Amino acid sequence: MAVRELSVGYVAKRCGVKVSTLHFYEQKGLIQSWRNAGNQRRYKADVLRRVSVIKAAQKLGISLQDIKLTFATLPLSRTPTKQDWAKLSKSWQQQLENRIQAMIKLKDSLDGCIGCGCLSMKTCPIYNPEDELAVEGPGPVILER
Template identity: 55%
Template sequence: MRELSVGEVARRSGVAVSALHFYERKGLIHSLRTAGNQRRYAGDVLRRIAVIRVAQRVGIPLDAVRDALASLPEGRTPSPDDWAELSGRWREDLDQRIAQLTSLRDRLGDCIGCGCLSISACALANPGDALASQGPGARRWIGP
């Protein structure tokens, strides 16, 4: 298999060289080193980067992406079947986020223009002052 330079990978993947170095430090991709200590990547790194970028775009944390990719046998690049399994792991989290955003969207209109700015009375941010029972600190829009 032909090895690609970091510049070639950056150009073909649309990812900055600095991002490739970051992905490598995070254990998402790996490179080989030449005798001159230059990075070289196997061609299949492009698919791995595509998986990483799609996961990032939908809000999957890089640690979760790394763990998912590390679960593949022998660290291989994800096949379509692998992608189906990996993305299935994230489905519940994505469904919860979609539900939160849908609720926010649907309830947001109730507050536009009211100007109450009341943390204890706001029907959107703190209905019935329910947050008081959870103790001090930032509680709004943060999951349990």
């Protein structure tokens, strides 16, 4: 069975990214290509799924480094299976759950003091009299509890 060769332009259009984005992903080791006899980049069809996963993961706040580490567990010599992708998604579930909980905490605290130690809000003395939170460290310590 012949490997379907996809051009960089086709992959970019199909995935909704710029050609330079594909070059960047390749430089970062997230995807791979080869050169044909005319020295043009070519990709296997599974790159479409990989780029889609990269885009989805980035929208969720997953760093390119985390994406790369997770992709390293996938096979390079064959197209990843449904089971491969299920395994990949599990590796991000706890990270996403932690981010969701942090965002809920932030949302619930936006209208009041978040413990930053600024003492600029009228309600801060209720949460932070005499800047007691300073001993817990810098930044919004109440959110980090």
